Amino acid sequence: MDQADIVIVGGGVVGCAIARALSARWNDVFVLEALPRIGMATSTRNSGVIHSGIYYSPGSLKAQLCVRGNSLTYEFCAAHGVPHRNCGKLVVAASADEANDLSGLMQNGQANGVQGLRLIDREEIRGREPHVAATHALVVPSTGILSSEDLVKAYARIATYRGANVVTNAKVDRIEPLRDGVRVHSAAGEIEARCLINSAGLFADEVAGLLGSKMAAHRIYPVRGEYCELVRTRQDWVRGLIYPVPHHLRMSLGVHLVKTVWGNVLLGPTAHYIDDKNNYERNREPVQDFAEAAKQLLPELTLADLVQSYTGIRPKLAPPPGLGVSSASANAISDFIIQRDPEFPQVVQLIGIESPGLTSAPAIAELVEKMAEEILA
Numbered sequence: 001m002d003q004a005d006i007v008i009v010g011g012g013v014v015g016c017a018i019a020r021a022l023s024a025r026w027n028d029v030f031v032l033e034a035l036p037r038i039g040m041a042t043s044t045r046n047s048g049v050i051h052s053g054i055y056y057s058p059g060s061l062k063a064q065l066c067v068r069g070n071s072l073t074y075e076f077c078a079a080h081g082v083p084h085r086n087c088g089k090l091v092v093a094a095s096a097d098e099a100n101d102l103s104g105l106m107q108n109g110q111a112n113g114v115q116g117l118r119l120i121d122r123e124e125i126r127g128r129e130p131h132v133a134a135t136h137a138l139v140v141p142s143t144g145i146l147s148s149e150d151l152v153k154a155y156a157r158i159a160t161y162r163g164a165n166v167v168t169n170a171k172v173d174r175i176e177p178l179r180d181g182v183r184v185h186s187a188a189g190e191i192e193a194r195c196l197i198n199s200a201g202l203f204a205d206e207v208a209g210l211l212g213s214k215m216a217a218h219r220i221y222p223v224r225g226e227y228c229e230l231v232r233t234r235q236d237w238v239r240g241l242i243y244p245v246p247h248h249l250r251m252s253l254g255v256h257l258v259k260t261v262w263g264n265v266l267l268g269p270t271a272h273y274i275d276d277k278n279n280y281e282r283n284r285e286p287v288q289d290f291a292e293a294a295k296q297l298l299p300e301l302t303l304a305d306l307v308q309s310y311t312g313i314r315p316k317l318a319p320p321p322g323l324g325v326s327s328a329s330a331n332a333i334s335d336f337i338i339q340r341d342p343e344f345p346q347v348v349q350l351i352g353i354e355s356p357g358l359t360s361a362p363a364i365a366e367l368v369e370k371m372a373e374e375i376l377a
């Protein structure tokens with residue numbers, strides 16, 4: 001049986017960023033990934049936005065790790081050839097009420113340490129994004145875009161170069177707690193580790209359950225987000241990133257427009273609770289349903305300008321409204337859960353790593369590195 005210092009369950013962007021950080025310090029780091037390739041789940045089914053950190057409550061893990069992750073991600077992409085662009089973004093208001101919301105968002109961002117935020121008027125919006133309808137906008141200069149597939153691969157490549165073993169087709173199906181570690185059973189064999197890191201994304205609650213941890217009670221509810229794309233002839237209608245004022249932050253930042261690093265323009269993601277964590281394609285929303293949201297931002301758009309694109313599934317900790325929880329807690333924006341398991345202190349649990357997890361990954365890795373240091377001391 002293999003012996004390891006550290007086993008990481010899940011080869012998404014978070015598991016791979018952690019593997020990169022930990023493999024600089026420890027020799028035996030294993031990443032066990034259930035699927036045939038790394039990053040095939042949520043990590044490459046997203047908007048690819050390098051978020052700034054304006055939305056999250058000051059002091060929350062999301063706020064701290066997003067702001068830190070933003071600068072770490074730019075540094076990493078530049079150093080390792082990951083396609084990216086610091087294009088900035090506009091959060092646009094369509095009415096006076098929404099313009100007030102923009103001031104609140106700006107103050108929240110400033111409290112989180114986001115630099116360079118400023119409000120602009122219709123004329124300046126026209127100069128930046130001539131096809132967008134809005135009375136006011138918040139400019140967020142530190143937001144950008146990247147290729148999420150290249151980012152995951154680059155984290156994994158460096159981890160492997162430093163000696164980590166990234167094993168695919170290795171679904172973990174049993175975990176036995178030992179006195180000084182864990183024995184992990186996967187489709188690729190058994191391995192004993194002194195430290196286990198659960199970064200299994202949508203399935204992190206189930207992996208916590210394999211260990212018999214009470215932290216499995218942090219149930220993950222899958223919320224699917226679907227994207228459309230603008231047809232090629234309309235791609236020049238959008239130059240950067242355009243977001244609406246968010247009205248249901250608990251669910252999402254709102255359907256937005258993203259000019260990707262490849263030049264195509266995405267519209268999405270929507271947000272609907274689903275029953276099956278593997279259901280990416282069944283019962284897709286009709287393209288007509290996107291047209292309304294799209295017209296709020298780009299009034300010239302018609303249905304013929306949109307084509308269906310991919311989907312991604314958010315690992316939400318907030319249950320659907322009406323599921324036996326008070327409306328107050330159902331409406332709360334949940335924070336990332338990243339902690340050593342109180343019952344199994346050799347295990348670090350990462351649960352509910354939804355957006356801005358892509359951006360926060362290198363900062364999450366720094367935090368987990370400190371926890372691993374305590375465990376392996």
Ligand SMILES: Cc1cc2nc3c(=O)[nH]c(=O)nc-3n(C[C@H](O)[C@H](O)[C@H](O)COP(=O)(O)OP(=O)(O)OC[C@H]3O[C@@H](n4cnc5c(N)ncnc54)[C@H](O)[C@@H]3O)c2cc1C
Binds near residue numbers: 012044047049170207
């Ligand atoms: C629609 C959408 C848009 C988003 N947009 C953005 C954005 O623009 N910017 C941003 O910062 N964030 C965004 N996010 C969030 C971001 O994509 C996630 O936070 C991030 O990808 C989470 O990474 P992860 O590694 O935790 O999860 P995953 O990518 O889900 O990786 C977990 C891995 O664990 C594996 N696994 C599960 N169970 C097991 C098991 N038993 N054994 C072995 N392996 C297992 C899975 O196969 C998977 O590969 C978005 C998310 C969605 C859904």
